[in-house]
Amino acid sequence: MSVSSTTPDLTVGMDSTEPHEGLSARSAAGTGELLRFLAPFLAPVRWAVIGSLAFGMAALLAAAVVPLVVEGTLEHGIDSRALGLLGGLMLLDVILTWVAQRCGFVAATSSARALTEHLYETTLESPMVRQVGLRRPSVVSRHTADIDRVEQAVDVTLIEGLPGVMRIVLSLALLYLVEPRAGLVMLVGTIAFLVLNWHIGRGLLQVDHRRLHASSDVGAVVDETITASRTVSGMNLASWMVARLSERASRLHIATLIQKRRAGRLHIAARVVGYLALLGVVLVGLVGGVAGAGAIAAALLYVEAVVRGLEALPPWLRDWRLAVTSKRRIEQITSAAPRVARLDTGAVTSTSVGEGxxxxxxxxxxxxxxxxxxxxxxxxxxxxxxxxxxxxxxxxxxxxxxxxxxxxxxxxxxxxxxxxxxxxxxxxxxxxxxxxxxxxxxxxxxxxxxxxxxxxxxxxxxxxxxxxxxxxxxxxxxxxxxxxxxxxxxxxxxxxxxxxxxxxxxxxxxxxxxxxxxxxxxxxxxxxxxxxxxxxxxxxxxxxxxxxxxxxxxxxxxxxxxxxxxxxxxxxxxxxxxxxxxxxxxxxxxxxxxxxxx
CATH class of the missing domain: 3.40.50.300 (P-loop containing nucleotide triphosphate hydrolases)
Known part of the structure; x- marks a missing residue:
């Protein structure tokens, strides 16, 4: 892998026992592979997943009707029935969102527990349990930090990511219904953001992997210090160990800086596209005119919903890409050849020679x-x-x-x-x-x-x-x-x-x-x-x-x-x-x- 002269080579000095997973500089998002990886761990809690999505969709529908009620109220005057309906929809949105979150939490934590147990059982039979192929802190981090990232991805996907996508689609459709020209402008802005997100996010998997690798190197020095603390103290090696840690901490600093800059671009892109689209809607209203105050209010509420959905996408996609990286790190253990060739429990190999x-x-x-x-x-x-x-x-x-x-x-x-x-x-x-x-x-x-x-x-x-x-x-x-x-x-x-x-x-x-x-x-x-x-x-x-x-x-x-x-x-x-x-x-x-x- 070539590294430009302006980007420090983060692979220099890294332990050869911590292999790269062969990620290209422009790696795919890994959506399909992560879904396939998670499927067996989500299967036992499928009803929690379905419940989270169903209640979340119902909450979005309740929230989507609110601007239409606002439009009718502003157009036809104050109506107690309309106000009651408005309050009821808001309350329903809150309750359904709360239930959807609870279901999402159950799905995320239960699948993470199942994955943790599977990973640990696999580790016991893998060469990594004897620190062959991976160092001790790397094995530990796969059971902790990497599992946490996968859990976070499931959590955010069910509670923010997919609801955010549905909010964008639903709000765009209703915005087009209320004000077609504003809907078209917002649609163009959304497509522009998705293109920017695809372009910026293509290289993030590689950057994330380098950053996790650099973090593992820092952990390895700390682990060595604890294990060999008497040697470090007795042989007066503290200064040497500090220098080793400083070198690896510097690589971690650079890797983290690059990672955060890449991720920051996604957030800025969402904000810029959202404001440009909002400005476009306002210009359409000023130049072409709209039906009335109710339509303006409804259109702005739907625009705000789309913008909120767009701003929710970068953190979600960020967590998803981190989970893909963690999934590939976890598979270094789960896909490794067993340390000992265990026979299939269903196929007992026996001989006719003697007992004992x-x-x-x-x-x-x-x-x-x-x-x-x-x-x-x-x-x-x-x-x-x-x-x-x-x-x-x-x-x-x-x-x-x-x-x-x-x-x-x-x-x-x-x-x-x-x-x-x-x-x-x-x-x-x-x-x-x-x-x-x-x-x-x-x-x-x-x-x-x-x-x-x-x-x-x-x-x-x-x-x-x-x-x-x-x-x-x-x-x-x-x-x-x-x-x-x-x-x-x-x-x-x-x-x-x-x-x-x-x-x-x-x-x-x-x-x-x-x-x-x-x-x-x-x-x-x-x-x-x-x-x-x-x-x-x-x-x-x-x-x-x-x-x-x-x-x-x-x-x-x-x-x-x-x-x-x-x-x-x-x-x-x-x-x-x-x-x-x-x-x-x-x-x-x-x-x-x-x-x-x-």
Whole structure:
């Protein structure tokens, strides 16, 4: 895209992960695409949409009759019936407008809620949830600012935009009926405005997109500052961060200025065309004459209605174009390929091989087959996952949990691909990410087991070493934990995650290597509670030979395969024994370093 020398290049320095949507410098208004996009979200509230338009049209008809009543009253003198009719029409207009607005508000807010839920559900399955393709503030802004713009477009369309168009058409028709020459002049002025609006508005989508992009860049710097606040402070990077923000704020300033100038032209065009048309009507009346004072009053009222309609068009069209831009930004998430290839819930892919977790010709990396045919993970009890040097237990656990696609093959649970949504719910994966949520301890446990009682909650917390949380300041188990559960320590957050897994309904629990489980005497009671009476399968990644020995089975991950057995049986194999020899050497080096005085 070329940029003129007089217009700053707003794309310079922008993050490549925030792609342009391919908008041309002269992009179409996008009316059809936005309507198609909104259709499924407006369908459940179609009667609110119809009601808003119907009551709005009825209000316009009531208002349109008012000038005719005024004309008759001025022509034939004061009449109590006419005055009563005039007052009744005005009251009817107000009531119908109020009802139309209420219906419009319901349609706009309900469709926005449905769109928000759809976008969030899609985000959970998209690569953007891991900040692939879009940065975190960009993903957040699509759930907030962009949804707000779409809602605003629906709101303004139903309450101001379409009624404004109907007001123009109806007023022009009645103006022509009252004074044909004035009606023709006003019609020419309206057409002139529409031509100007089309010409000025053609490039606004591109301008709007650039402005939103520049705003996202500013948000990204703020997000980085919050995330890396200790680094910024500790490394004295404040001045550098201020300079980065200033540069992006400057681009945002320029983009906003260009955007507002373009939008301002539409408002000025509407005002100018309205006044010129009004002047034309007055000149027609002065030069050609009209029937009388009533006709003059009626004509001026209809002219004023047309002018009001014209002045309502630019804000409406502006909001509509912004909504088109936001719709295209939202579709960067909703149209993205899923992060994990989920199977259609109506098409269950199953195998006839075994129950429990089973590997089928699995490869995590290209040209690196780990299993030939089917290999089952022993069901029920504790299974230690041990990895040779250079192998990632996290990657294998994600594939086992249906949270990542293998390079080849698949993993099944009771014969069904673990990525299937119904099966995925039967597998829980606990990662070393300790970010939790700004809610209560009770709510966290309730998310895993909706019917958990207070007694059961306190019991599982005691097993997890969190009995003291019943005395949390501010309400005990009902005290809010703050952003990312900052009230709790890292180990407390890990223990709370483990407690959630204990009370959860998953048949299989996968656990990454967690520091809180480093002590075997602490880990085993909690892991045993997790297995429970249901004999769940618990797979835990570990670097502890003692924990591996006390587990029922071991999965040993090598660069060329996976071996299943007990710890004692596998220790006979030199390759497996070498894993623990290397681990012992690392532990010895660590202890030596810890013994050196500072």
């Amino acid at each position: 977790l089973t590997f089928h010709d699995l490869a995590l990396e290209p040209d690196s087959l780990l299993t030939m045919g089917a290999l089952g993970v022993p069901s029920g009890g504790l299974v230690a996952l041990v990895a040779d040097a250079g192998q990632s237990t996290s990657r294998l656990l994600e594939v086992l949990g249906g949270d990542s696609d293998p390079d080849a093959g698949l993993v099944t649970l009771d014969g069904v691909d673990v990525r299937h949504p119904l099966v995925k719910r039967r597998v829980a994966l606990l990662t070393y990410d300790t970010s939790l949520f700004d809610t209560t301890v009770r709510d966290h446990l309730g998310a895993a087991a909706t019917d958990i009682s207070s007694v059961a909650a306190e019991a599982v917390l005691a097993k997890a070493g969190l009995a003291h949380l019943v005395d949390l300041p501010g309400g005990g188990l009902d005290a809010r934990l703050g952003s990312h559960a900052e009230v709790l320590s890292v180990h407390e957050r890990q223990r709370l995650l483990l407690a959630m897994a204990v009370v959860g309904s998953a048949d299989v629990v996968l656990i990454e290597s967690l520091p809180v489980l480093a002590d075997v005497d602490v880990a085993l009671p909690l892991l045993s509670a997790m297995v429970g009476d249901r004999q769940r399968t618990v797979v835990i990644a570990t670097r502890s030979a003692e924990l591996a020995e006390r587990c029922d089975h071991v999965l040993a991950l090598y660069d060329d395969g996976i071996v299943v057995g007990t710890h004692s049986d596998l220790m006979i194999q030199p390759r497996y024994a070498q894993i623990w020899d290397r681990q012992s050497a690392i532990s010895a080096d660590t202890k030596l370093l810890e013994s050196i005085p500072e």
